[in-house]
Amino acid sequence: MASYRFAVSVMPKPGILDPQGRAVEQSLPHLGVDTVHGVRVGRRVELTVEAGSEPEARVVVERLAAELFANPLIERWSVEPVAGASSARSDAPGGDAAPEGVAAGPAPGVPARETPGGPERDAVGRDPGGSATDGRGGNLARGPVRR
């Protein structure tokens, strides 16, 4: 097992009114900046997953993104590894797990790998893994994030 750290970026879908982005944009002239437009405000969730491999960890993150971090009706998301933040567990005595356990995250400066299906996958209608309603009301109560 190793730790894999990911960042999930959640953004309002194109066409969804983003009053926060608009308010930010409208304030920019007060800073003397009149060359900026298209401001959109989203949210970023970072998390660490314990898993046997990065693809395994990514499956967990993708599920959480679709069922909890984003509302697929109004938001889309992208998942990327956080460079340099993943690591093998140090609790294995003898430690030969370390070399294979180290997550193969991209080196700093290397662009993050994209989510299968695109950098900002649209879960409504385009997610090969489910229908538009599968991401809503899914039974996360059985899963690890139950509160």
Add this chain to the structure above:
Amino acid sequence: MRVGVVVFPGSNCDRDTLHAARLAGAEAVPLWHETADLRGSSVVILPGGFAYGDYLRAGALARFSPVMSAVRAHVQRGGLVLGICNGFQVLAEAGLLPGALLRNASLRFEHRWVRLAVERRDTPFTRAVPPGILLRMPVAHGEGCYYLPDDELARLEASGQVLFRYAGPEGNPNGSLHDIAGIMDATGRVCGLMPHPERAAEAILGSDDGLLLLRSLVESGAAGVAA
């Protein structure tokens, strides 16, 4: 006829709603979010407030409460559910009602009196409303802008699921599409609205129009029990 009012951590209209349900003639009991027991309630109300602090998105975390699996089963058995304000947001996040409640177009928390046109009076939620009146009640929310993609919105309208619209001189407080203030699901057994009927349940509060909705629910719940 028993009405259960769900209490999430952060609910703050639960006691007002219990009080208003009693005024409407129901026996009203609180339902703690950690239990999946609806205590024999014929009608379940999800009250206003800020369940789970509204963290992430309003309603997003509350939908995983144990009580919500019981609410879902209640709906599947044909039981009645009303979501008020934050309760509407929870029902939308849970997929029990279509659509999403976005940040108000004004970006402000809107708390003021509005008027509602009642689109249908042949529903369990509006049967006690007399024809031809606008209901006066308050809104108090930061995320009440109803959104549904165009094609789905057209279907919602065509199937008569829009139950309440902002109307009159007070207008639309949050930028909701089609001035939508409240909707039903496809079965007509689940309803959500942003305005607060329980805060307009006695004349001394400035209006008792909200009591008409709670009376409708109590009548419907009683009829359901008898049947």
